[in-house]
Amino acid sequence: MTIPFKLHNVVKRYQEREVLNADHLEIPAGKIYTVLGPNGSGKTTLLRILALLLVNDAGSLEVLGEKVNWSKNQLLKLRRQMAMVTQTSYMFQGTVYYNVAYGLRKRRVPEREIRRQVEKTLEMVGMSAYRDADARTLSGGERQKAAIARALILKPQVLFLDEPTSNIDMASAAEIEKHILTINQNWGTTIIMVTHNLFQARRLADEVIFLHEGHIIEKGPGSQIFDQPQDERTAAFLRGETVF
């Protein structure tokens, strides 16, 4: 099994404050990972570093088999194998079609092929009727589905999800969860998801990474972490208590 992500002593600071200190982390391919932890534990920072959107201050990082040197060409090559959906996805000004086609256009895919792919992907997420709608007038749920389509169309090897369903109703969230499972099972896409919803994490996660104050406290199969957490801080978090 390939290991798309290897982190060694990766540190990120904002001014003097250390927000992430991941001493060792390996993320093998093909699974669904959920990153859990209290607010401010460094979950989004970890995700953004893995997605190569944030430069670490110290430590080494290996992504998709390459030691990251942050050169322009390497960043582009690696980023083009990954995609990301955030909590409140930014929609570019224009139609849903424009947004979903964006990534393929940047890869200079012929327009006819783009049209075919956009239509297929929008149908997959049940958004065909919104093809020509202004992306900024969509409801929260529709917006997230459009963002999922915009990422899926790229058939990424890795999909990052930063609380993708935290602002939407349960029915839309269930639909998005279904898509997450489908792409993981059908395409073998590695999914790394930050969520605050423990039920969702339990439903989806093959593996859980638990963060606290920037440190990786525990990592293991979902069943193990949820049922028999090894660390008291993980157990307290899962019980809904304040973690010290």
Add this chain to the structure above:
Amino acid sequence: METILQGIKEGFYLVIQMDAEIVQVTILSLQVSLTALILSALIGIPAGAASALKKFPGKKILLNTVYTLMGLPPVLAGLLVYLLLTYRGPLGQYELLFTPSAMVIAQVFLATPIIWGLTARAVMALEQNVYDTAAALGASRRQAAFTLIREARMGIIAALTTAFGRVIAEVGAVMLVGGNIRWATRVLTTSIVLETRMGNFSTALALGMILLLISFLINLLIILLEKRTFRYDNTIQIT
């Protein structure tokens, strides 16, 4: 009041009659100001976007200078260009003084800081997640920069319309470097000054009306060119 009404009436007839000199003056005004606008946009938009997106020493001082130059007095711009182009000036050999080219240069001096400064502001108003979204979807740095400019286009259009308004309406700089020469460098604004001084108020008013009409039509054209931005109602709903 009577003079104004009479002037408007006569002015209206002058516009309809399409007097040869008025037509020539109008066309020259448009040529000079549109050329200046295009050149300023070619400099100001990339410079504005770059100075907003890049980190470099002296960035704040540069932007502050640009913002200051947005209020550059036209007469001062005209004087600087005059000194550059005069026979003994550094660019004197090109013999551009008292030609439409000199007027274009002076107007570029006035319009570029406006487009530069307002483009920088519009791009800086965007949030980090706009870049992140583009980059995460596989845009190269250059492609992402173009996306940022596209996302800031409402502000950039405002910059273009403001800059055009400034150059088409200014009189001091073109008067100094153009010389208001009949059939050569006379434009609408300098004609208005001249006609007013000669007491031909109706002609001056007619020229003023043409100036306003041109401004209206050019702004309409800029808005129509960016149909997509205005395709949807962007008005904030106030209840």
